[in-house]
Amino acid sequence: MNTYILKKAKAYTFCVCLLLIISCNTKTKNVEPVSINEQVLKLYVNNLSQAINSLDAIITAKTTKEKKSNYIKARKHFKLAEPILAYVDNNNFKSLNAPNILIIAGEESFDTRVMNPFGFQVVEEALYSDIIDRELLNNVTNTTSNRLKLLKTNAHLQLKKHNTIWLLRNQITRIATTGITGFDSPALNQSLVESAYTYQTIIELIKLNEAHFKSKELLLEFVASIEQAQKILNHDFDTFDRFDFIKTNINEQLKLLVKIQEDWNVDFPFEMALSNNMNTLFSQKTINQTYLMDNLSDTTQINKKIAFGKALFNDKSLSKDYSMACASCHIKELAFTDGKKVFNKNQTRNSPTLTYAAYQNDFFLDSRTGSLEGQVIGVVNNHNEFNMTMDSIVQRVVNNPFYKNQIDSLYNNKRTSYNIRHAIASYIRTLNTFDSKFDKNIRGEENTLTTQEKKGFNLFMGKALCATCHFAPIFNGTVPPRFKDTELEAIGVPHTTDTINPILSKDLGRYNVYKTEARKHFFKTPTIRNIALTAPYMHNGVYQTLEEVVDFYNKGGGVGLGIDLPNQTLPFDNLNLSGDEQQALIAFMKTLTDAHLVSY
Secondary structure (H helix, E strand, O other), X not given: OHHHHHHHHHHHHHHHHHHHHHHHHHHHHHHOOOOHHHHHHHHHHHHHHHHHHHHHHHHHOOOHHHHHHHHHHXXXXXXXXXXXXXXXXXXXXXXXXXXXXXXXEOOOOOOOEEEOOOOHHHHHHHHOOOOOOHHHHHHHHHHHHHHHXXXXXXXXXXXXXXXXXXXXXXXXXXXXXXXXXXXXXXOOOOHHHHHHHHHHHHHHHHHHOHHHOOOHHHHHHHHHHHHHHHHHOXXXXXXXXXXXXXXXXXXXXXXXXXXXXXXXXXXXXXXXOEOOOOOOOOOOOOEOHHXXXXXXXXXXXXXXXXXXXXXXHOOHHHOOOOOOOHHHHOEHHHOOEOOOOOOOOOOOOOOXXXXXXXXXXXXXXXXXXXXXXXXXXXXXXXXXXXXXXXXXHHHHHHHOHHHHHHHHHXXXXXXXXXXXXXXXXXXXXXXXXXXXXXXXXXXXOOOOOOHHHHHHHHHHHOOXXXXXXXXXXXXXXXXXXXXXXXXXXXXXXXXXXXXXXXXXXXXXXXXXXXXXXXXXXXXXXOOOOOHHXXXXXXXXXXXXXXXXXXXXXXXXXXXXXXXXXXXOOOOOOOOOOOHHHHHHHHHHHHOOOOOOOXXX
């Protein structure tokens, strides 16, 4: 009996020890922390998976109603993945979210490839067309799904604190500049609800980073601001007050983000396109000019180089016959244009404004040059402009005692054409002040915008679809928030104002640079800042008034006038803007005149 009890006791003791060992091991596994990157990756992959499943279900669905239902689900999860995808793999994000126009790649390397577009906008337009081409729909849906599957297979994240801040700032900016404009929802006009989806991911990301917060109150304040924005976005697309949303919500979120990076003690390794300390979209401090500069540019003694460049800009001795300076075609009082259709009879294109030229990646109306420094060469070599060589320009600069002293002292005795061009470009980069009536109002410094002017901005950013090509805050074709691409568009500008028998402008635009057939009549999207001073309008100066310009767009561009232009990038349909709405658009555009150029 005693032996039996002893055996039982030993057995019991062994089981208890075994359980303790198992319990200890289990406890150790449970307390192993899951890293923030692992949690973010899980969130990202889950949304990719659900988007993939819903896209695949479009192909197998029997009815159009089911296909549309699955598309909406797919689009929702794509937008939930957007903040992460756009940051970690922007090239694929652009492809998946690109408009339904031909993709042109490799022109600069003379390896030109013209590819059919794919992605969500293409799927959306195919699915919501009056007559569905099922083969096309299945092909683009399958291609889009396969690209997402590739992304899912190769998904990897390594986000540090500064990466997270950059990601959040990019997405908040993306919401304000493209998200709420209808840029990527061509058929459904789901831009507002989709922006709310991306905000949801921002909330989840910030909560996953809760451990970084010293101030829990700041965390709660930021989340509350995002949740308030989501509620406001539950609104009709056409009547949504984008001015108030940006002024009140976006600006507040950007300011809170600066407080968060201070609270986290973030050490940024360098500056990206958006300033690490930006707290509004509309300021000289919003975008880093140095990020967009030629990689050889420098900022040492920059104020003196700017003054040197201004002198060169205004000097007629740099042209062959001493009759022309940069300032001849770019007059300050006209926002650095010349007020003419074309400068002289030998030219075919209108002189564009140089204001805000610093915020572009491509120059000339056909985007044939990639930097301001490079643009100077084009002007110098043009037989109808300076008609010189850069070597001759260098010689004339050196022959001028004052200029010789300037270039020697500012550029360490390096009398190169590049340094002359750099000085001129440095001056041009100062021609952007963000001190217009609109800028001051949306920053909250003034309260002087009229009801009509606010309405015009809301139309510009919404119903009129202007901001789907002229992106805020520069209102040109440089795409935020990364500002790496400057878009070209084919809008069908006519040769004359004759609307009874309209004829397309004979200027082939971008086609003349590389002879790419699909680029015929494409031109760079210019800024509309200071547009009240820069008449006449369009690349050929065909329109004298803003009323004519707005009427042209309202009618659907060249195709709307009856011009045959298969590759037009504007919607062909009439925008159905009333007379009052057209006048409101014009009133808004006039508020973009810089204060230093004209007094109100």
